[in-house]
Every structure is written in C-alpha cells, then in structure tokens.
Amino acid sequence: MAADTVLRGGLIVDGSGEEPFVGDVAIEGDRIVEIGEPGTLTGKQVIDVDGLAVAPGFTNVLSWATESLIQDGRSQSDIRQGVTLEVMGEGTSMGPLSEEMKKSRDFILTDNDVNFEIGWDTLGEYLQFLEDKGVSTNVASFIGSGTLRIYAMGYEDRKPTADEMALMKDLIRQAMEEGAMGMSAALIYPPAAFATTEELIELASVVGEYDGVYVSHIRGEGRTLNIALDEFLRIVRASNTRGEIYHVKAAGRANWGKMDQMLATIEQVRAEGLPVTGNMYTYEASGTGLSSCLPNWAHDGGHEAMMARLRDPEIRQQIMGDMSTPSEEWENMYAENSPENILLVGFRNPELRKYSGKRLSEVIKERGTGSRETVLDLILEDDSRIFTIYFSMSEDNLRKQVVKPWISFCSDAGSYTAEPPFTNQPTHPRAYGSFARVLGKYVREEGLLTLQAAVRKLAAVPVETLKIKDRGLLKVGNYADVVVFDPATMQDHATFDQPHQYATGMKHVFVNGGQVLRDGEHTGVMSGRFVKGPGYKDGAQ
Template identity: 35%
Template sequence: MFDYLIVNGRIIDGTGRPPAFADVAIAGDRIAAIGQLFHAPARYRIDAAGKFVAPGFIDMHTHYDVALLVNPDAFNVVSQGVTTAVIGNCGHSPVPITDERRDELRQLLSVIEAGVEWRWQRFADYLTALEEVKPAINTVALVGHCALRAAVVGFKNRPATDDELKAMQRLLRECMDEGAFGLSSGLVYPPSAYAPVDELVELNKVVAERGGIYATHMRNESDALVAAVAEALQTALRSGVRLQISHHKAARKPNWGKVAVTLRMIEDAALRHDVSFDAYPYTAGSSYLAQLLPLWALEGGASAMLQRLRDPQTRAQIRQAMESDPALDFTAVRIASVASDDYKPLQGKTVAEIAELLQRTPAEAVLHLIEHEQNAVTMVWFVMDEADVAQVLTHPLCLVGSDALTIPSNPLTVDPQTLPKVHPRTYGTFPRVLRWLVRETGKLRWEDAIAKMTGKAADKLRLKERGLLREGYFADVVVFDPERIADRATYDEPHQPADGIEWVFVNGQPAIADGRPTGARSGCVLRFAGA
C-alpha cells in the first residue's frame, strides 16, 4: 500500500518534456510508482484534477545559513513550492571559522545571523547543527570565500601569501570532504573583494578536483559588468571549475541592455565549459545598506567601517563619495530591516523619506542608520530593467534563485506588521516566474520553466535522485494550480504567501497540505558526494 497517491493530475517531470497525464505514488521518502494508478490502494488519495504535479523546486541562491536555525519550519520557502535551497552564497557562510575571527565573521553576517549561538568551527559541525533543528527543506551548502579568507588572512586588503593560499586550499578541501558542494565568492564584499583572480583560480582548482561548483557574486554588476563576467569566465576556464554566476543582472539605468552582451559571452563560454547562471523575477535587489558606501570604506570589516564613521573627516569623505555618485538615487532605496526597536517604524520607507524625517541629507541618513544599527540594516534597491530581467530568466542557461536573505516568522501565526519589510522574493520568487513568464506572457513554456527550477538545477548541483519525477527518486513533489499560481507578496506587504500551491512534499512528508502548512520538518542536510 502506498502512503500517498496523487491522481488525475498532469505531471511535468523536470526533464523539459511536455505535461502528461499520470498518477504519482509515494511510499516512505520515495516516489514509488508513476503511471495509471487510480485504483491502487493508498492511505491518502489526493485528487489533482486540473493541477500540475512537478518535482519540488530548487532555489539556487539563498542566504538561509543561520536563519534556518531560528525558523526551521521555513514557511516562506515551502509555501512557494521550494523543497531544496542552496545556502552559503555570495561568499557568506558561517563556516569555516576560527576563534580569533569569530566576532568579525559574526559581524559580517550580522543582518542574517539572527543572534544564534555559533557552536561550530568545522564545516561538519555546522552541518550537524543544521541537522539537529530538523529543517523543513533540504539544504545544499557552499563554502563562503569571505569566511575562508577571514579565517586565514583576516580582513586585510592585500593578496594572500603563498602560505596563506595553501592554508585556504587545505581548509577548502576539508570543507568539501565534509560535504560542501563548492565555493561561493562575494567580490563586492570584504574580504572576498580583496582577492585577485589568481587566488580565485587556485582555490577553484580544489573545487574542480572534486567536481563542485563555483557560485560567484561577481566583482561588478553595473558599470563594469562586462569586465566582471569576463573575469568569472576566465576564473572558470583557468581552474576547470563548473561556474554558476549568481543573480545575473545589469544594475543601474546607464547599464540597462548590457545583458545582451553578457549573455552572448556566457553562451560562447558554455560551448566549451559548464557555465550557467541564476536570477530572480524582480527589478529590485536587496543587500546590506552598507553596500551604498565606497568599497574603501568597508576595508577591515564592519568594526573598521564603523570606526571610520566615528571620525568626522573620514565620515565626510564617505558622504562626499556617495553624493558624487550620479547613479545613486536615494528615492529608489528602501529600508527593509533594522535591528533596534527605535527605527522599526522606518522599515519600508525610502532613504529620501527617512532623510526628511530625520532632517538630514540622504547620504548622512544612510551613515546614521548604519552607525546606529551597528551595520545590521538591510535595503531593497530598485536598480534593474524589467525587459532585462525577462531576457535573463528566459535564457536556456538560467536557473532560478531567490537571493532571499532571511526566513521570517510565519505570518499566519504572528502579526505581519511586526515583521521587517523584506524583499517580496522571500515569498514569491517561484510562483512569480510561473505567473509572469509562463501564464501571462508566454515567454516560457510550463515544462521549460519547471525544468529550470528542478531537473536542470539538480543536474548542476549533481544531486543524487532528486530534481525529477522518477520512480525511486526522493519524493520532493509539488502540486499546483496553473490557473491560480501567483505571487501575492509586494514591496509594501511582503509577508503574503503565494496562491495556487496546493501540496508540497519534502522527502515524502507533506509540508503543505491542501494549501495549508502542516509544520512537518522532513528536510535533509545534503552532503556532496563528488562527481
């Protein structure tokens, strides 16, 4: 007898094949059978008439590393059909860590670390801590280059010595031996930003040896976008590593349209090498507010940056650098979250509005917020063109990644008005792709969009027995209504779960049943098994 039998639905199996009528049976944590199974015995039957049945979605880019330890039910994740998330992106991971650098690394991750006690040092210890909370989703963990470099070199703006590079390589090997799927870099974030190409190449040779991936937040996504893509491709080709360009975009209006150039560059490289990228379906990004500061102001880490803000002369230089940036529009920057109760009412307001309230210039308002909140402040920044976003997401080499920074408390159990004004991608990324690019505009077929979210993503990550609807595979399954699936989260009201997601199974257990969360936490902490 099967545990669950999903009947009358059309399956989209994740391979790119068109939808087909078939029933899906689940037994234990596996897909037990697919076919004409209507009369088969099962403990629970789900009538999926008019619905699509697909593999659980795989989010290629998140920052849930520590948030999962706080809110392991991950409601915002499972409610959009996601069953597996890649963590440790943009060079930011809470491990490897040394006692000497522990406080600095925690400060670097202050906006996403949520006050959790860091009881780990090795990668294996962190994965064990994650397992102990029994998360609702499967996780795929990368080693963050910021953490790796901080552990060995610190936050100094200089190349690593030969001995330091060898030490980073040893640490990286240890992390991959303990289950890491690869390396991520955040080349706009200190200390990752201080690494020359040669360092990245040598580190990625270690990743390539083991068949992992290199996911990079490139050195630039605006004025020097083309050069940054060239650097990422060069790093991959020289090291032999499989490349994943994170949240590919052309930021700031003078650069809109440049994705036509970068996509051709990536296509050409993909003829010779394993290269892909991911994106989210929004025209705004989200990051630390401190990213508005010039890079030199961030040197040495958060504590050094805050010290500079306390020096009147240096503060004036930082302010002047911001005010002289012609593309920095303070009306396009919203405050998403702050740490203190004092400024909670400012969440959701633009920097321009806050400047008026505080009777300061916009640049000074930014510096004041960073200082007051001790860097624990995030922003939503409108910098992209919708046509560019659509062009990137519909490209055959593009996968889907939300870039969500956090896992909020379940808005069905707490007052959403008490929660930060997070980016709506936190709840809506995958349903938005299906609503906007499939149902409404027809830029993608259902089977192609689902393949991006499932089979292609699993293939990139080399996940074993996941990403497809196939007998014997793990039962990560989503049932959704193609006529209703839609994102409801907005920038003003972000804590709204998507419509149209009916059932979500994670390793055979329903995390969403009849559109409602069950509280089940059946996710697995996945460990890389190599090529």
C-alpha cells in the same frame, strides 16, 4: 502491495521539459516507486489531484535561510511556493568558524531578530545541525570565499601569505569532503572584494578537483559589468570548474543596455563548451546593505574599523567624496542609484525602525541632513549594514533572462513564517514570491514559458548544475521531493509595501516522502535533509 501515498490523476510535469501527461505517482518511504496510468496505482493514502500539476520539488539556488531555519525550521515562505531544497552560502557561509568569528558574528549578514547559540565549527556540522534539529526543507551550501578570508586573515585588504593560502585551500578540501556544493565569491563585499583574480583561481582550482561549482556575485553588475563578466569567465576556465553567476543582472538605468551583450557572451562560451549557468530572482529590485554605498577601503579591518572611520570627520569627507564619484574600482551602490530608488528595510536599532519601509529620499528630508551624510549617520547609529532594497533593474531585461534554459531561480532571501520575529521588520517580497511569480506571472499571465519549461528550470536545471543525485526529476527511484499545485491559481501576493504575505496555489508538498504541506497548510513535518555535493566523502565530518 500498496504504496504509502498515491497522487492520483494529476498532470505530471516531470522536470525533463517534455510534454506533461496525466497519471498517478506512488511514494513509498522516501522514494518515488512507481509512475503509472491514471487510476491504476494503489496506496494507503490516495490523494485526488485531478486538475492539478504534479512536479519535482523546486530548488532555491541562492537562499539566505541560514538563520531563519534555526529560528523556524518550517521554511514556510518557500515551502508554500514548492521549494524543497535551500542552497545557501552566497559569499559567506556558516562554516568554517574560528572562536573569534563565533564571538563577533560579523560574518552573519541576515536576521537581526534571530538569536541562537553556535555549536558547530565546520560548514558540514552546521548543515547536519539543521537536519538534526529538524527542518521541512532539504539544505545544502557553498563555502564562502569571504568566510575563508575572515578565518585565515581577518578583514585585511592585502594578499594572503603562503601559509594563509594553504590554510584556505585545506578548508575548502574539508568542506568539499563534508558535502559543500563548491565555493562562492561575492566580490562586491569586503573582505571577499579584496581578493585578486589570481587568488580566486587558486582557490577555485581546489573546488575543481572535487567536481564542484565556482559561483559568484561578480565584481560589478553595473558600470563594470563587462569587466566583471570577463574576470568570472577567466576564473572558470583557469580553475577547471563549472561556473554559476548569482542573480544575473545589469544594475542601474545607465547599464540596462548591457544585458543583451552579457547574455550573448554567456551563450557563446556555453556553445564553446564552457560549463556556465546563472540564476535570478523575479523582481526588478535587488537587496543588500546600505553599507554597500561605501567604498571598499572603508571596510578594511572589519565592522568596528569601519565604524571608527565613520566617526572621524576627515575620513567621513573622503568617504562621501568617493560615494559621489562613479568608480571602476568598486560597485558604488550610491552613485548607481538615486535616494528615490533606495528603500530602507532592516534596522537593528529600535529607535531607527521608524524608517523601515521608507525611501532614503524621505528620510533625508525628515532628518534635514545631506544625502551622503544621512547614509553615514544611519549606518553609524544602527551599528549595522542596514538591509536595503535598490530599485535598479529593468523588467524588460528580466523577461529576456527568464526564457534562457540555463537560468534557474532563487529568492536571495530567508525563508520565513509570517509572524514574529520575522514580521518585526519589512523584507524583500522575493522572500515570499520569487518562485510563484515564475508560474503565475511568466507562465500563465505572460506566456513567456511553457509549464514544462518553467518546471525544468525550477527543479532539474539547478540540480543538474550542482550534480546532485536522485533529485530534480519525477522519476522512479528518485527521492520523493514532490509538489502539487494549481497552475490556474498559483500566485504571489507579497509586495514591497506588504511583503509578509504567502503565495497561494501550492496544495501539497512532499520532502523525502514526508508530507510537509497538505491542502495548502503546513503539517509541521520536518523531513528535510543535508544534501551533499559531488565531493562528499563519508566520515569527513
């Protein structure tokens, strides 16, 4: 009997890391039903893919498509690179939400131009909302430790009470049983930064009960990198979880030399049996808020409390004093970078959008104010964190990371369509090019990875880490998340000056058997699903 679709005569790169081979792939419904010799399988639709690579869909293990998928479920900037699973929830998540959180929306860190109603309470309800609404990509999420703290105790810089800790643990159990992948902690951002190591161990231990992952933007990626890595490893050991490090990096030129030791330490603990992995985007610049230039204590109490401090002349002087001093108490993005290496991107205030795409050094000169004063004034005038790009990393270090078999890839960005409202402001080019660069830059141009090794890291490694069933490999019986691309032409085009440019070279993309991309163009098919983690219990929502 003929299958729904047969991909005929392609180079099958199945995600195992083994040598590719030429063959046919048959898709029936939402599954791969047969893999055979070239020209042997029959289908109602037969697509000639001679000369093209056929691979399992890629996973974006750190996605900020939380809001962009509400605005436009086509997920175009990622789908056009072969991403068929968006894993969200770095530090904060779209649930659980109290009524107060829904009103304030302080927990939302991404798109200023996307407006939507919040009709869910829990993380599982949010992910089901996306599936029901219609998205082209599969979706999953971690529960954020920052979100847990906001729900239980607001933005206060203190230890939780016994009742507050019990509540956070109950919320983790609920999220894990709804299908969360684990718990994330982004420890440079308040209020997550206010958590002690012991608090994180206690919370992560609940994740361990469900065989979930503790994933972290560790507490320091620059001056305190070694201390932060030690803390992360201690949490993984003590909580009996599997551990993943978000965007493995040594930030700030003075810290670039720490990368070799970081990689060696991770490889040593892996050899000892500790289940630790990591991920990275393929650019030497990071992206976060301009507000990360402020000390943690300035964020105590939340956004409005921070704004009040910025209006107080005496407190402003204290903040500026801390900004100029390298610290082991918090990740000082101002002291680790110079104004020339800070690119301003995302403004809420239309009057300030003239500064989008300019370096902080340019804005300082234009405004005629001091550098630290300018940072505080911009945050106050915009009444937001201001998304900012920091040129803080080394391409040589990226090359060292790319070849590690335990490092997968991410965008750390939304998934956008290259049209308004997304093009109203610049973004980081990683939103459009992080995965294409793996295949174009590091496989074809630089030869750091074989094609089969790259596909394994793009598809199978993150799925194995998250213990997701029936995905990540081109295998009979697995879900038909399948991508077809031209290894000779796969290329990113987004730049820091012109970021809203799609990658090219991806020809066809199937998500759960639905053809989302045909001949490089989006079909409008919305076949994405809510993918559940290992702790999922049917009926938990």
